[in-house]
Amino acid sequence: xxxxxxxxxxxxxxxxxxxxxxxxxxxxxxxxxxxxxxxxxxxxxxxxxxxxxxxxxxxxxxxxxxxxxxxxxxxxxxxxxxxxxxxxxxxxxxxxxxxxxxxxxxxxxxxxxxxxxxxxxxxxxxxxxxxxxxxxxxxxxxxxxxxxxxxxxxxxxxxxxxxxxxxxxxxxxxxxxxxxxxxxxxxxxxxxxxxxxxxxxxxxxxxxxxxxxxxxxxxxxxxxxxxxxxxxxxxxxxxxxxxxxxxxxxx
Amino acid sequence: xxxxxxxxxxxxxxxxxxxxxxxxxxxxxxxxxxxxxxxxxxxxxxxxxxxxxxxxxxxxxxxxxxxxxxxxxxxxxxxxxxxxxxxxxxxxxxxxxxxxxxxxxxxxxxxxxxxxxxxxxxxxxxxxxxxxxxxxxxxxxxxxxxxxxxxxxxxxxxxxxxxxxxxxxxxxxxxxxxxxxxxxxxxxxxxxxxxxxxxxxxxxxxxxxxxxxxxxxxxxxxxxxxxxxxxxxxxxxxxxxxxxxxxxxxxxxxxxxxxx
Ligand SMILES: Nc1ncnc2c1ncn2[C@@H]1O[C@H](COP(=O)(O)OP(=O)(O)OP(=O)(O)O)[C@@H](O)[C@H]1O
Ligand SMILES: [Mg+2]
Numbered sequence: 436x437x438x439x440x441x442x443x444x445x446x447x448x449x450x451x452x453x454x455x456x457x458x459x460x461x462x463x464x465x466x467x468x469x470x471x472x473x474x475x476x477x478x479x480x481x482x483x484x485x486x487x488x489x490x491x492x493x494x495x496x497x498x499x500x501x502x503x504x505x506x507x508x509x510x511x512x513x514x515x516x517x518x519x520x521x522x523x524x525x526x527x528x529x530x531x532x533x534x535x536x537x538x539x540x541x542x543x544x545x546x547x548x549x550x551x552x553x554x555x556x557x558x559x560x561x562x563x564x565x566x567x568x569x570x571x572x573x574x575x576x577x578x579x580x581x582x583x584x585x586x587x588x589x590x591x592x593x594x595x596x597x598x599x600x601x602x603x604x605x606x607x608x609x610x611x612x613x614x615x616x617x618x619x620x621x622x623x624x625x626x627x628x629x630x631x632x633x634x635x636x637x638x639x640x641x642x643x644x645x646x647x648x649x650x651x652x653x654x655x656x657x658x659x660x661x662x663x664x665x666x667x668x669x670x671x672x673x674x675x676x677x678x679x680x681x682x683x684x685x686x
Numbered sequence: 687x688x689x690x691x692x693x694x695x696x697x698x699x700x701x702x703x704x705x706x707x708x709x710x711x712x713x714x715x716x717x718x719x720x721x722x723x724x725x726x727x728x729x730x731x732x733x734x735x736x737x738x739x740x741x742x743x744x745x746x747x748x749x750x751x752x753x754x755x756x757x758x759x760x761x762x763x764x765x766x767x768x769x770x771x772x773x774x775x776x777x778x779x780x781x782x783x784x785x786x787x788x789x790x791x792x793x794x795x796x797x798x799x800x801x802x803x804x805x806x807x808x809x810x811x812x813x814x815x816x817x818x819x820x821x822x823x824x825x826x827x828x829x830x831x832x833x834x835x836x837x838x839x840x841x842x843x844x845x846x847x848x849x850x851x852x853x854x855x856x857x858x859x860x861x862x863x864x865x866x867x868x869x870x871x872x873x874x875x876x877x878x879x880x881x882x883x884x885x886x887x888x889x890x891x892x893x894x895x896x897x898x899x900x901x902x903x904x905x906x907x908x909x910x911x912x913x914x915x916x917x918x919x920x921x922x923x924x925x926x927x928x929x930x931x932x933x934x935x936x937x938x939x940x941x942x943x944x945x946x
Contacts, residue, residue, distance in 0.1 A: 489814050516820040523818075527811035541819050 439498075440465035440597065440630035441486060446495035448481060455481050457654030458495070463647075465500075468623050468631040470641045472676065473651035474685065479634045480524055482651065483599050486632065487519055488512045499597070517545065520590035524601040524634075526582035528574040534561070534585050535570035541593045560588040563618060565611065580607045587615060591622060598622070600633045604640060612640065620644045638677055642666075650676065652685070710824070710902045714832055717825030724830045731834035735796050735897075739842055742791050747846035750783055751775060751853030759862055768858070769868040773876035775854040780881045784846040786933055789892030792839055793925045797900035800831055801921035804904025805914040813905065828901040832894060839893030840886045847882070884940040891932060896925040
C-alpha cells in the first residue's frame with residue numbers, strides 16, 4: 436500500500452450563497468505527483484488554499500501525514516506550513532522586492548544559512564527556472580511568465596516536503612511550459628520524500644507528469660486514478676474535458 | 687419591526703468589527719514583542735512615517751503658530767495683554783493643536799498609504815504568500831508599522847510645537863510689538879513640562895490609532911482595486927473620527943495631571 440501524504444475527507448466550503456466545495460474526498464499519495472484538473476471556477480485554487488490552511492473549511496477533514504490541520508491553532512498551523520511550498524496562481528511575488536530577494540526570502544526567514552550559502556542556492560534555483568540573469572529585476576517589472584517562474588523558484592528553494600502548484604504553466608510559452616513540467620517531474624524524482632500537488636488545465640502536460648490524476652467538477656471529485664484511467668473512462672464529463680470538446684454534458 | 691431588526695443587525699456587525707479590530711491589534715502588538723525583531727523594516731517605516739512627513743508637519747506647524755498669534759492678538763490687544771500671546775499659543779499648541787493637527791496630517795499621508803499598500807498585498811495574495819511561508823504577517827507587516835507610527839507621531843508633534851512657537855514668535859515679536867524678553871518670560875511662567883507631556887501621550891495614542899486602523903483596513907481588504915480604494919478611504923475617515931473623539935476623552939483623563 437502507498438503511504439498517504441495528504442488526505443481530504445468530505446471537504447465543504449461555501450462563499451455566501453455559492454457552494455464551491457461540496458464534499459471533496461481525495462487521497463494524495465506521498466512521494467508522487469498528483470494533478471487536479473477541472474474547469475475554471477470549480478474551486479481548484481480554493482481547494483489548494485485549504486490544504487495549506489490558508490482557508491478554513493465549513494466541514495470536513497484535511498490530514499497531513501495523518502494529522503488533522505483544520506483543528507490546529509495559528510502557531511501549530513504555522514509550524515505545519517514549514518513543510519510546504521506553494522506556487523500561487525498569480526505568483527503573489529512581493530513587489531517591494533527584487534527577484535533575488537523574493538527567492539531568498541524563505542531561506543532568510545527559516546534557515547540558518549549564511550548569506551553566501553543562500554546566494555549559491557538562490558542562483559542555482561533561478562538558473563533552473565531559466566532566470567539566471569534576472570535576479571536584480573524588480574518583481575513588478577517582470578512578464579507574467581517570468582513571475583510564474585520566480586514563484587516556482589521561491590516555493591522550491593527551501594526543499595519542502597510538500598509542493599503545491601496552482602497552474603504553474605498557464606500563460607507560459609510551450610518551451611517554457613515543457614521546461615517547468617520537467618522541473619516539477621525532476622524535482623519529484625530527485626526527492627523521494629516529496630509530495631507534489633499540481634493544478635493544471637493542460638491535459639498533455641498532465642499526462643506527462645502525473646502519477647495520479649483527479650478531476651474536480653461541481654464541487655466534487657468525479658474521477659481519480661492514473662493516466663490510464665483517464666484515457667479509458669467513459670464518463671462523458673471527463674471525456675469532454677480531456678478531449679477539449681465544445682459539446683457535451685458540461686456547458 | 688424590519689427596521690428594528692436591520693438596526694440590530696447593523697449594531698451587531700459594528701460590534702463584531704470592533705472585536706476583530708481589537709483582536710488584530712493585540713495580535714500585532716504581541717508579534718512586535720516576540721522575536722524575530724524586524725529592525726530593518728521598523729527603521730524603514732520610521733523613515734517613511736517620520737522623516738518623510740517632516741515637511742508637511744513643519745509647514746502646517748509654522749502657519750498654525752502664526753495664525754494663532756494673529757487671532758490671539760485680536761482678543762488680547764483689547765485689554766493690552768499682547769505679551770500673553772506667546773504663552774497662550776504655546777499652551778494651545780502643546781496641549782491640543784500640535785498633537786491633533788500632526789496626527790490628522792500624518793493620517794492623511796501614512797494611514798492611507800498603509801491601508802493601500804497592505805490592501806494591495808492582500809488582494810494580490812502576497813499576505814497569503816507570507817502565511818504560506820510560515821511568516822506571521824501580523825508580525826512582519828503590521829507590528830513595525832504600528833510601532834513606527836507610535837514612536838514617530840510624538841516626535842513629529844514635537845517638531846510641530848517648535849516650529850509653531852517660532853511662527854508665533856515671528857508674528858508677535860516681528861510684526862506686533864511684543865518684546866522678545868516678555869514673550870519668553872510669559873511662556874516660561876505659564877507653560878509647564880506637564881503640558882508637553884500630556885500632548886506627547888496623546889500623540890502616541892494617535893499614532894497607534896492611525897497606523898493600526900490603516901493596517902487593519904489593509905489586512906481585511908477584499909474586492910480588487912476598488913476594494914483597495916474603499917479600504918483606504920474608510921481607514922482615513924475612521925482614524926480621523928477616532929483621533930478627535932479619543933482626544934476629548936484623553937483630555938478629561940489627563941486634565942488632573944496639569945491642574946495641580
Ligand atoms: N475569497 C473568496 N470569496 C468569495 N468567493 C470566492 C473566493 N475565492 C474563490 N471564490 C469563488 O470560488 C469559486 C472557485 O474559485 P477558484 O479560484 O478556486 O477557481 P479555480 O478552479 O481555481 O479556477 P481557475 O482555473 O480559473 O483558477 C469561484 O466562483 C470564485 O468566485
Ligand atoms: Mg485557480
